[in-house]
Amino acid sequence: DSGVTQTPKHLITATGQRVTLRCSPRSGDLSVYWYQQSLDQGLQFLIQYYNGEERAKGNILERFSAQQFPDLHSELNLSSLELGDSALYFCASSVGGAASYNEQFFGPGTRLTVL
């Protein structure tokens, strides 16, 4: 158990819908990362937050948005869902700070299926 929690574990929804994925980082970690893992695209970095502020942005679609709250938990919002959004979504957390090289601890993931 990494100490990072994600809810829900599984999510099944229809095209065009909107969903919210939730992540709670390890105690003391200030950085949260979101990743999408699909069979054809591998592990893709979406976005990173550090202490409530967006720090880095990767291949995140405009239909997707995220935020980190004052209690440091984070939510990833996916809207206007398409079949291709079906994937495993991971959250990871790290201590953060000035260095980019802090070990990231991954949560168990949320499996999203869009029908």
Added chain:
Amino acid sequence: GENVEQHPSTLSVQEGDSAVIKCTYSDSASNYFPWYKQELGKRPQLIIDIRSNVGEKKDQRIAVTLNKTAKHFSLHITETQPEDSAVYFCAALASYIPTFGRGTSLIVHP
């Protein structure tokens, strides 16, 4: 942006053999190179990492080497065991942005 190539995509070895997985990166600003192991249906877990100011790092049966000039780094696993079977991902980080390789499926036959 950064591009990370990982080879091979599949690696099959006999128990006790060594396994080597190689990655190349394109952005010379990348300064941190972690390796993750992901078992089927599980989360990725860090197994070893190396920073750009170090050429080699070892942890028991696992070692990583980095050649900054050639922009490549490799994972070496010695005395492989069946429980080493998993997908291994390399990554390169520049300016807080991680870019992952496509993964190597390692199969260790007893």
